[in-house]
Amino acid sequence: MNIKTSxxxxxxxxxxxxxxxxxxxxxxxxFAVPLDVETASGYSLLTNLLSLSTGSYNTMQSFSVIxxxxxxxxxxxxxxxRGEILLVRLEINTIADxxxxxxxxxxxxxxxxxxxxxxxxxxxxGVFPTRNVExxxxxxxxxxxxxxxxxxxxxxxxxxQIMCKGEPFAVDAGxxxxxxxxxxxxxxxxxxxxxxxxxPIFITYAGEADFEYVEECVKAHLNFTPRENKLPDSVVxxxxxxxxxxxxxxxxxxxxxxxxxxTEMPDTPKKRAILTVYDEIFGGSPxxxxxxxxxxxxxxxxxxxxxxxxxxxxxxxxxGLEDGFEDKAIDAINNEVDEMKLGNFTDSDLQNAKNSIIxxxxxxETDLNSINGYLLGQIINEVSSTVxxxxxxxxxxxxxxxxxxxxxxxPELIYILGGANE
Amino acid sequence: xxxxxxIENEALKEKYYLKTLENGFKIAVIPKNTPSFHASVCCNFGxxxxxxxxxxxxxxxPSGTAHFLEHKMFENEDGSDLFLDFDRFGGNANAxxxxxxxxxYFSCTDNFYENLEILLKSxxxxxxxxxxxxxxxxIIAREITMYEDIPxxxxxxxxxxxxxxxxxxxxxxxxxLETIEDITKETLFRAYNDFYVPENLSLCICGIVDLxxxxxxxxxxxxxxxxxxxxxxxxxxxxxxxxTQNIEYSSVASALxxxxxxxxxxxxxxxxxxxxALAMRIAIxxxxxxASDFYCSNYENGLLNERFYAGYTQSRHASxxxxxxxxxEYESIKELAIKELxxxxxxxxxxxxxxxxxxxxxxxxxxxxxxxxxxxxxxxSGAHLNYDxxxxxxxxREITYxxxxxxxxxxxxxxxxxxxxxxG
Numbered sequence: 001m002n003i004k005t006s007x008x009x010x011x012x013x014x015x016x017x018x019x020x021x022x023x024x025x026x027x028x029x030x031f032a033v034p035l036d037v038e039t040a041s042g043y044s045l046l047t048n049l050l051s052l053s054t055g056s057y058n059t060m061q062s063f064s065v066i067x068x069x070x071x072x073x074x075x076x077x078x079x080x081x082r083g084e085i086l087l088v089r090l091e092i093n094t095i096a097d098x099x100x101x102x103x104x105x106x107x108x109x110x111x112x113x114x115x116x117x118x119x120x121x122x123x124x125x126g127v128f129p130t131r132n133v134e135x136x137x138x139x140x141x142x143x144x145x146x147x148x149x150x151x152x153x154x155x156x157x158x159x160x161q162i163m164c165k166g167e168p169f170a171v172d173a174g175x176x177x178x179x180x181x182x183x184x185x186x187x188x189x190x191x192x193x194x195x196x197x198x199x200p201i202f203i204t205y206a207g208e209a210d211f212e213y214v215e216e217c218v219k220a221h222l223n224f225t226p227r228e229n230k231l232p233d234s235v236v237x238x239x240x241x242x243x244x245x246x247x248x249x250x251x252x253x254x255x256x257x258x259x260x261x262x263t264e265m266p267d268t269p270k271k272r273a274i275l276t277v278y279d280e281i282f283g284g285s286p287x288x289x290x291x292x293x294x295x296x297x298x299x300x301x302x303x304x305x306x307x308x309x310x311x312x313x314x315x316x317x318x319x320g321l322e323d324g325f326e327d328k329a330i331d332a333i334n335n336e337v338d339e340m341k342l343g344n345f346t347d348s349d350l351q352n353a354k355n356s357i358i359x360x361x362x363x364x365e366t367d368l369n370s371i372n373g374y375l376l377g378q379i380i381n382e383v384s385s386t387v388x389x390x391x392x393x394x395x396x397x398x399x400x401x402x403x404x405x406x407x408x409x410x411p412e413l414i415y416i417l418g419g420a421n422e
Numbered sequence: 423x424x425x426x427x428x429i430e431n432e433a434l435k436e437k438y439y440l441k442t443l444e445n446g447f448k449i450a451v452i453p454k455n456t457p458s459f460h461a462s463v464c465c466n467f468g469x470x471x472x473x474x475x476x477x478x479x480x481x482x483x484p485s486g487t488a489h490f491l492e493h494k495m496f497e498n499e500d501g502s503d504l505f506l507d508f509d510r511f512g513g514n515a516n517a518x519x520x521x522x523x524x525x526x527y528f529s530c531t532d533n534f535y536e537n538l539e540i541l542l543k544s545x546x547x548x549x550x551x552x553x554x555x556x557x558x559x560x561i562i563a564r565e566i567t568m569y570e571d572i573p574x575x576x577x578x579x580x581x582x583x584x585x586x587x588x589x590x591x592x593x594x595x596x597x598x599l600e601t602i603e604d605i606t607k608e609t610l611f612r613a614y615n616d617f618y619v620p621e622n623l624s625l626c627i628c629g630i631v632d633l634x635x636x637x638x639x640x641x642x643x644x645x646x647x648x649x650x651x652x653x654x655x656x657x658x659x660x661x662x663x664x665x666t667q668n669i670e671y672s673s674v675a676s677a678l679x680x681x682x683x684x685x686x687x688x689x690x691x692x693x694x695x696x697x698x699a700l701a702m703r704i705a706i707x708x709x710x711x712x713a714s715d716f717y718c719s720n721y722e723n724g725l726l727n728e729r730f731y732a733g734y735t736q737s738r739h740a741s742x743x744x745x746x747x748x749x750x751e752y753e754s755i756k757e758l759a760i761k762e763l764x765x766x767x768x769x770x771x772x773x774x775x776x777x778x779x780x781x782x783x784x785x786x787x788x789x790x791x792x793x794x795x796x797x798x799x800x801x802x803s804g805a806h807l808n809y810d811x812x813x814x815x816x817x818x819r820e821i822t823y824x825x826x827x828x829x830x831x832x833x834x835x836x837x838x839x840x841x842x843x844x845x846g
Contacts, residue, residue, distance in 0.1 A: 024785075060722065061713060061715070068778050068781070072785045095788070142748060145675035148673050150572065250673050251672060252571045253568075254564065285514075286505040287508075292503065296561075299557040299558075299561055352512070355512035355532075356512060359512050359514060366793075366795075
């Protein structure tokens with residue numbers, strides 16, 4: 001595996017990984033904007049429109065047909081939260097040139113189509129066609145509102161909203177129904193102009209192509225102008241001073257419990273490594289304390305896992321329960337939080353957790369999406385740590401450091417999404 | 423090469439070694455030099471195996487038995503959890519049960535042979551007490567209610583109940599809260615002893631490993647000659663649907679619908695049946711896929727959205743087309759889908775359109791080789807079939823325009839049902 005990074009111009013970065021392991025390749029273009037409730041809906045709707053059609057293929061069907069001709073080219077656009085940054089992403093998933101028939105240069109043509117989607121959207125009289133805007137508004141609202149169909153995800157979303165009220169972290173990437181309804185074709189042009197002219201851009205590629213070929217495709221079809229590279233910092237979450245208990249109800253078979261904790265801010269690579277080790281022992285794996293005790297020993301639930309926010313001083317625990325067992329589960333989870341504070345884990349627990357993290361770090365190159373995620377991390381954070389250096393960092397985490405981190409884990413929220421009266 | 427047969431596809435630049443031990447246990451090894459090893463054991467016993475004949479005697483198992491057994495296989499003799507054993511050697515293990523089979527798997531970067539021993543140990547013996555079965559029942563009950571809270575899963579399950587009269591596909595793989603009450607320690611031991619026999623098991627490994635050492639390890643855990651796998655029986659299923667419509671209410675953004683067309687059943691283990699299923703999949707993609715007239719015109723009319731899906735499923739003695747989506751215009755979608763199929767029976771697609779769809783299907787099908795984990799799982803489960811992934815790619819190249827057209831012709835539009843979950 002061979003990784004190269006390059007600053008194409010001010011505020012525009014490229015990271016590419018040459019690997020011959022795959023029969024497909026992935027290129028991503030991420031525009032970074034602040035995560036803000038005022039604008040999230042606009043960017044989200046914009047991605048729907050950019051992936052619907054282009055100026056050159058101005059009907060949905062002609063755009064779909066050309067993608068199929070390019071070996072079922074996947075061309076997706078979506079928004080993604082990264083801490084308190086919103087990434088407006090477009091990506092292509094294409095067959096590797098060497099597996100195409102007749103030596104077609106599929107990557108070159110696919111990048112051309114990606115460039116068309118970004119720079120040359122389908123407009124009428126200088127704005128996005130009203131018909132398309134209205135159709136996509138309906139689709140986006142359906143997407144936002146369908147979150148209730150996934151109860152654990154909806155409960156996590158509500159817990160984040162309640163615990164981080166007023167912080168960008170509480171904002172959903174898709175935005176809000178009311179704000180989607182208020183958008184029009186002209187406002188969307190403003191969002192489009194911002195990403196094309198001002199937002200920092202991070203391009204990644206993983207696949208069989210040489211760096212020079214990737215650069216040729218990017219320079220030919222994704223020729224962005226210089227811009228300032230300014231990314232918002234994460235807001236440190238402040239504990240509200242009490243433990244909030246909120247119960248909401250919905251027609252459902254299983255109660256979902258989310259516990260929210262504040263932690264130390266993982267703002268350095270070493271602190272992130274400590275957090276990862278803590279999480280692996282506490283609730284991040286089938287060998288963790290939460291899985292072994294709350295599920296296996298107590299038999300309280302099918303799943304019970306911890307989810308630390310990587311760029312925020314917050315940790316959530318989620319589990320699905322039979323109604324009426326919430327307090328028993330809360331006690332069992334808090335007991336494991338206390339066990340971590342007291343250092344009641346063995347040296348082999350610590351070593352096994354490190355082994356598991358190292359396995360995941362070493363395995364990243366077996367998956368195209370993981371490689372692209374790694375590449376994005378390299379250019380967005382302007383770090384150049386290698387996998388070996390990250391492994392060293394994990395190995396250097398001591399038992400005392402994990403306990404010190406555990407002592408900062410403070411309960412703040414009990415959120416219950418249940419189907420019956422408490 | 424230790425009696426391993428080399429199976430190779432030069433165009434795809436892929437190969438694997440294959441061997442069937444004398445006791446019937448099948449081993450496949452993909453010799454790839456990657457940082458992660460993967461290993462999967464597949465038992466050809468899944469949610470569909472609820473009625474079977476062994477030595478001339480008929481047996482029944484409560485629905486959810488294969489899945490319950492999967493949960494209990496990770497338990498040591500002393501009641502401790504095998505997950506901890508994997509963890510000790512850096513192995514990341516899991517298991518899953520489908521309608522067709524049960525898979526146990528791990529991945530690791532070091533200590534491959536130690537992890538392999540744990541995997542083989544887990545499937546070579548069953549340890550459970552009445553107490554541990556009762557505790558597991560509570561965990562599985564939570565898993566079942568978790569799925570019941572997913573409306574898409576409920577609406578699909580309801581469709582199967584409309585399409586089929588008494589086929590096991592009408593029951594969830596994990597069983598129901600009622601059927602798992604009937605699963606006891608004795609049920610699990612009977613199912614284990616009858617189905618976890620060498621000829622019904624396969625192992626696939628991805629990584630550079632010593633083939634001889636792998637064979638020896640398998641033989642150490644499965645030293646005996648295999649008993650014959652019992653024959654699974656299925657109730658006689660009429661070709662017509664059981665019911666045509668079901669409406670339920672739940673927390674959904676807008677109505678969720680699942681429209682099904684029941685197709686004649688076929689076996690799943692021959693290349694010929696795979697070929698027929700592939701022809702139908704391509705035909706459905708041409709008719710309802712993202713580039714189709716149907717999808718694009720109805721999307722632009724606001725009748726469809728991104729959640730729309732159309733596909734063909736062929737499992738043991740059960741075959742159907744499913745068209746699902748969200749929106750309150752589900753009755754119109756059903757009528758339009760029937761009209762579209764009627765039209766395509768008369769006016770089929772052009773050879774150019776079919777060729778483009780085949781090209782797209784080819785690109786999608788070779789992505790299975792991009793994931794070592796998927797390729798490993800696919801070879802482990804495919805060991806019980808009479809074809810492999812390479813055959814599938816070849817069939818895709820060979821399949822003709824006429825075969826794809828005939829697939830559409832074979833759909834009986836009267837055998838249609840619709841399941842809906844409305845907001846409420």
